[in-house]
Amino acid sequence: MTSASLPRVSVVGLGKLGAPLAAVLASRGFTVIGLDVNKTFVDAMNAGKMPIVEPQLNELIAANKERLSATMDANEAVQKSDASFVIVPTPSDSTGFFSNRFVLQAMETLGKALRTKKGYHVVVITSTVMPGTTGTEIKAALEAASGRKVGPELGLCYNPEFIALGSVVRDMLYPDSILIGESDAKAGDMLQTIYLQMCEKKPPVQRMNFVNAELTKISVNTYVTTKISYANMLADLCDRLPGADVDVVTKALGADTRIGAKYLKGAMGYGGPCFPRDNVAFAALARKIGARADVAEATDRINNHQIERVSGLVAKFAKAGTRIALLGLSYKPQTPVVEESHSVKIAAKLADAGYIVTVHDPLAQDAALTVLGEKVVGASSLDSAVRDCDLLIVGTGWPEYKAIDPAWCKRNGQRLTILDLWRTLPADKFADVADVLYLGSGR
Ligand SMILES: NC(=O)C1=CN([C@@H]2O[C@H](COP(=O)(O)OP(=O)(O)OC[C@H]3O[C@@H](n4cnc5c(N)ncnc54)[C@H](O)[C@@H]3O)[C@@H](O)[C@H]2O)C=CC1
Numbered sequence: 001m002t003s004a005s006l007p008r009v010s011v012v013g014l015g016k017l018g019a020p021l022a023a024v025l026a027s028r029g030f031t032v033i034g035l036d037v038n039k040t041f042v043d044a045m046n047a048g049k050m051p052i053v054e055p056q057l058n059e060l061i062a063a064n065k066e067r068l069s070a071t072m073d074a075n076e077a078v079q080k081s082d083a084s085f086v087i088v089p090t091p092s093d094s095t096g097f098f099s100n101r102f103v104l105q106a107m108e109t110l111g112k113a114l115r116t117k118k119g120y121h122v123v124v125i126t127s128t129v130m131p132g133t134t135g136t137e138i139k140a141a142l143e144a145a146s147g148r149k150v151g152p153e154l155g156l157c158y159n160p161e162f163i164a165l166g167s168v169v170r171d172m173l174y175p176d177s178i179l180i181g182e183s184d185a186k187a188g189d190m191l192q193t194i195y196l197q198m199c200e201k202k203p204p205v206q207r208m209n210f211v212n213a214e215l216t217k218i219s220v221n222t223y224v225t226t227k228i229s230y231a232n233m234l235a236d237l238c239d240r241l242p243g244a245d246v247d248v249v250t251k252a253l254g255a256d257t258r259i260g261a262k263y264l265k266g267a268m269g270y271g272g273p274c275f276p277r278d279n280v281a282f283a284a285l286a287r288k289i290g291a292r293a294d295v296a297e298a299t300d301r302i303n304n305h306q307i308e309r310v311s312g313l314v315a316k317f318a319k320a321g322t323r324i325a326l327l328g329l330s331y332k333p334q335t336p337v338v339e340e341s342h343s344v345k346i347a348a349k350l351a352d353a354g355y356i357v358t359v360h361d362p363l364a365q366d367a368a369l370t371v372l373g374e375k376v377v378g379a380s381s382l383d384s385a386v387r388d389c390d391l392l393i394v395g396t397g398w399p400e401y402k403a404i405d406p407a408w409c410k411r412n413g414q415r416l417t418i419l420d421l422w423r424t425l426p427a428d429k430f431a432d433v434a435d436v437l438y439l440g441s442g443r
């Protein structure tokens, strides 16, 4: 299709997910206008450089400038588009439910703008929302603000993304499948057309009603976290069984196609802005409506237990007052995000237990220090962190740490203990100077 024959798209919320979606759509020929309440992001998109760490993002924005713009004016965004993707935050509340307050604000501004727009428009909710809310409060807010009924003149879809930070662009271009919850076939057809043009390899498209799509989104994340906690439960077992090695067991397990090898590494727990909260939301929903969610609840408990598991192990090797260097603070490598990071939680727990903790991260050190405050000290460099400690912990498996020089680990007549939570360091390289202990293997 030519750009002129494609639907024009607006993306509401130019954050970690919205900015890459806008850039990927523009790179596939769509004319895209971004809308955000944050002027910094709008200006940055117009200047061609977003302050978001995501591979390929700024290259795509720069290469597709002529089809990509951003505004703070909802009227402009609505007038210049046929479909609006809403990707605003849905923070968890104290009960574990996601709050729709930003989505409802977006319905209000989009709805008002739609009052003066002629012709068909589809509103697509991409933010993760609680099952049962697109067809109720979100639809009601859109209809009230726009003065239109969802139907022939106004489409509504729930269309979550299954992308992981650090590979957002690739995941958008090559998704396993596309999930569309639709108000009616006309709305779903337009969204399917957009995806079949946007994705490099045409994915299967699963179309359904809103609630099934909403449930599928949090079920995928909840199921995957179950796999991770299962692997961590195995790792805990292997720690205590002489000769056992969790990598050997999970490799064999994953070879069974009913199980599969992905997300089955027995190591630390899962963190980040999505996995922990989606799992908790799933369980909270089940409890609210009288269903059971024992698996999700156990998954969360095992995940939280990983912090105790590591601090218990540290206590075996080090007394309070010991200088510990903790390397890696982001919730996974290649991102500055520290939300629900196990490493950050471990750093706080060790500091509270009286250890002297120095932390290092290639990208996330400042963000982590904002959370940890003065409990810990930020390292001035990787080598100083390694040289000036009595116990070294590799908490997040950044590839950079593979290059640690064994000479930095030399201690006067003593061997350094290294707890390598993700089995990142090549143990043999350190054989002369340090004992590298991997979690998940019986010693
Ligand atoms: N980041 C991720 O890896 C994924 C996020 N999600 C979901 O996507 C949603 C957004 O997540 P992120 O992009 O990470 O959030 P983010 O916080 O990085 O970005 C959200 C953006 O929305 C803007 N915004 C807030 N209210 C607005 C409004 N009324 N109108 C216009 N813009 C508004 C903010 O200024 C911000 O730029 C959440 O529901 C999240 O659960 C889903 C899958 C993956």
Ligand SMILES: O=C(O)[C@H]1O[C@H](OP(=O)(O)OP(=O)(O)OC[C@H]2O[C@@H](n3ccc(=O)[nH]c3=O)[C@H](O)[C@@H]2O)[C@H](O)[C@@H](O)[C@@H]1O
Binding pocket: 161, 162, 163, 164, 165, 166, 221, 228, 262, 263, 264, 265, 266, 268, 269, 270, 271, 272, 273, 274, 275, 331, 332
């Ligand atoms: O709903 C979301 O927002 C997204 O959440 C995750 O994406 P993300 O959090 O960016 O990152 P992942 O790479 O999946 O890692 C999540 C966490 O799981 C951990 N993990 C991963 C794999 C594994 O075997 N074990 C394990 O603990 C990682 O270290 C990390 O802390 C999902 O992978 C995406 O499909 C989903 O769209």
